[in-house]
Amino acid sequence: MDGGHRRMSIDNDKLPISPKPLIVHDPSLNQGGQVNSPVFAGNPMQNGTAEAVICNSKKLEDAMQEIGLKIKHHEDNIKFLKAQKNRLDDSILDIRVALGKIHSATGTGSENQESSNGRNEEETIEKILRYNNSAAGICCKLKAQTTPHPLMKDLMGVVALLGKVDDNNLSRILSDYLGLETMLAVVCKTNDGVKALEIYDKEGSINKSSGLHGLGASIARPLDDRFVVICLGNLSPYAGEFIVDDPQRRLAIKKPRYLNEETPPGFLGFAVNMINIDPANLYCVTSTGHGLRETLFYSLFSRLQVYKTRADMLQALPLLTDGAVSLDGGIIKSGGVSVLGEREVEIKFPMSAGRLNLPENYFDTESRMKELKWKRARFVEDLQREQALLDHCKFNFEIKKQEFVKFLAHSSSYVTAPLSPAVGERSTPIS
Structure with missing residues (x-):
């Protein structure tokens, strides 16, 4: 019989792969080479354990992916806010130079x-x-x-x-x-x-x-x-x-x-x-x-x-x-x-x-400077808030990552230990 029909389907992305051949009980094959259904039908307890491992692994991966998306969102926000703040810094500098020239020219x-x-x-x-x-x-x-x-x-x-x-x-x-x-x-x-x-x-x-x-x-x-x-x-x-x-x-x-x-x-x-x-x-x-x-x-x-x-x-x-x-x-x-x-x-x-001898637009320029400084202060506040949220998400990601690593180490015991085949069934090595 073709060896491909004797292999159990395992999601390699969800479970760690041992470099040594694993002996996994495959109840889907009987002595006559016929396929039994469902998987682990001969041993319901083992079947439930494997499904729980896969389910928990999926939950942890989904949680990490969700936190990762939040991290990306906050990083994009920080990048945008920094660009806006830098633009305001340039505008404030230009106005400060202009006001300085007026003060020098008019003695104000x-x-x-x-x-x-x-x-x-x-x-x-x-x-x-x-x-x-x-x-x-x-x-x-x-x-x-x-x-x-x-x-x-x-x-x-x-x-x-x-x-x-x-x-x-x-x-x-x-x-x-x-x-x-x-x-x-x-x-x-x-x-x-x-x-x-x-x-x-x-x-x-x-x-x-x-x-x-x-x-x-x-x-x-x-x-x-x-x-x-x-x-x-x-x-x-x-x-x-x-x-x-x-x-x-x-x-x-x-x-x-x-x-x-x-x-x-x-x-x-x-x-x-x-x-x-x-x-x-x-x-x-x-x-x-x-x-x-x-x-x-x-x-x-x-x-x-x-x-x-x-x-x-x-x-x-x-x-x-x-x-x-x-x-x-x-x-x-x-x-x-x-x-x-x-x-x-x-x-x-x-x-x-x-103040005498001031240009007509002097007060408008001063007001513009004040407005730009106010906007810059708001961007700085938003930056600080986004940075705090980013740090919090990164902290949560590390916690989930550690949970996932511990879970993999713990769950590997269920698949690395040889499982006793049921009567009339055979074991199939998987490399």
Whole structure:
């Protein structure tokens, strides 16, 4: 009889092949050379063992193949993200060079900016520092350090220093409207930054040796009072349109109008649009791409209206949806609450000092730079996330690989040991 009919079919990809001939019980052949069915019909236990070996081997191989596909997917993602990041790096470098040439030509470098804008801002900082045991004072001290403290990574600063105005009366009335506690409020980008400022023990008491409390104690400015912290990530940003081609990205809020479509006399604008913001903070301050105007200052002022005089403000009373202020000291808050009397305002928004002789597209270029840096930061975050997923998949692959090797070593005992032939049957060697 042909020897090919006497061989049992074994998937060489699923089971290891021994260099020595294997003696495998082949019940498919009887003494007369006739084929019996099914395989191992003479010994059901042995038949079940072989099927289990093949089935488990297939499962392990399928699991390894699935993990391998995931590894390939994450590797492709990392390759794409690195290419995008490199492209952004090139664009950022080109814009940085262009801005540098403008600064050199017009004398608007950082040093000149400090000389023109810094004097009024320094006065505000000095007044903040007089509040020795305040969180705002500690933050100003940290900002002044040459080596940034880790807490400063998520810290935007103090409300009073995040905006400027063009008029001293406007600075005074807007600062008075917000109040000292809000003007000295600390602004963070995320909840993680807020949590880092104050740490608690198991009983819920403040740990005075960590966070902003610990820093204050280390520079002889211990915190001894409550302080307000504003998290930009928790604010509901303005959802409307922006004024077209406005380098300051002012909000396109409809002006108050009477039924005859006339604007109230003395109306100067909305407070949220009368704050001048550093171009670096106009775009992409938050992880969702929003700037300070549509987050922080919209949250503080909403649609607060500004009028020239108290008389103008009172005349427009029916149109004051979110309150109003006047340059001569009038304040009406939302809900019809009037604030009377007067008080000295110590902490005020600094005055603006515009940069002169700049090209028309300068602010657009700065905004473009900020946007590209924000996009690059998102790509870096995605890269880190993909790398972590890739490492996890590779770890799982190694575990499955070890399981597979152990399985092969264990299962080989079922096929390498000689199996006793049943009565009337013969054994067939397989090389």
